[in-house]
Amino acid sequence: MNTTRRSALGAALAAPLLTRFTGTASADAAPGKLGSISDGWVEVRWTQEAQTQLEKFGAVVEAVAPARLVTDASGPGVRFPVRSGAGDPSLTELPKAQGDGALEGGIVVRTANGSVTLTELSSDLRSELAAGKCLVNGVSAGHDAAVRCGLAEGVLTTESVPPGKPMKVRLADVPLRPTGEALDVYTAVLGAPPITADTVLAHLTAEGVYHPPTA
Template sequence: MSSTRRTVLGAAMAAPLLAQFTGAASATAAAGTLGTVSDGWVEVRWTQQAQALLDRFQAAVTAVAPAQPVQDAQGTAIRFPVRFGEGDPSLSSPSKAHGNGRLDGGVEVRTPNGTVRVAGLEAGLQEGLASGKCVVNGVDVGHHAVLRPDLGQGRLTTESVPLGKPMKVRITEVPLRPTPELLETFTSGFGDPGITVDTVLAHLTAEGVYTPPTS
């Protein structure tokens, strides 16, 4: 598999960002102005359209520990522990959520042409676009915005706690759609993917304890 294909496939699989409360904080954010996330996890469940794309390339996806596979009546997913996260979940307006973080574990994608192992998943969410970096077969890879998480379509639930205290936050069923940049890069490396910017590739669910900033 060429380096271009490894990069594209790696970026696409690494995009299980940290959405809602971990996802790129503003570079100008002052220290202490962002909350933190602990005891968190992110689960990415791909759709039939995404599975059809994997089948087209005879690709099999497995979890790299400590990430865990999830198989149930809803389909196939991978759950990643959150190593760290900081940001602003924008509870009153989820579409404005921003932040950054890192997931533990990774994914391995096997095709007849080779195996791609993606780990070191770092993700950023800013202005509704996900970008970040990862390690693909031991090589550091950065990627621009590859997915658009529609946080407004997700279902947000929070604990009722005193103002300023840590609270458990959970967002479910956030649709992830490809950006034009991802489609263009994919097409140049693999050919027409048969999907558009309106195709939902996966749904994301995330949970964690959000501790507001002290200042």
């Protein structure tokens, strides 16, 4: 696999990893008015369709600490601690979620011909579309609308706390699907993709403590 093909594979894998759990807020909300998230983690478990693509390229995924690999009955995946995050979780209109955040650690995708290391993962989520950036082998790279997050299909649980108090929020099993832009990149580099915009590449689970903005 040449450098271009390896980079494309890395980008395809990075897309779901750049997804952040944030919540609903007004589209014209001023920066810093969305509250913050602490003690958070994000876990991404790829589907059999994604695993098939990894096997096609003879690729193996490893975690860069403090991220770690997870494997059980739910399938393989990676869990990342959240370095920072801002958002305003809504309990009624998850598809309108927006916010941004950054994850600790990263992943390494190894093949017989080389490896791609993805670190400094961060993203921006608007209207269920996740864009973001990361370092690919130490070089900054962006991902514009790479994945669609089916937030309304996830399972939301929250703590019962008084209004205005910090609240633990967990959103589980959110399906991640490629955008048309991501499929266009795949086609340009690797040819006709074996997946469509309806293919679920991974499922995301995220948890954190939401701190409402101060008055």
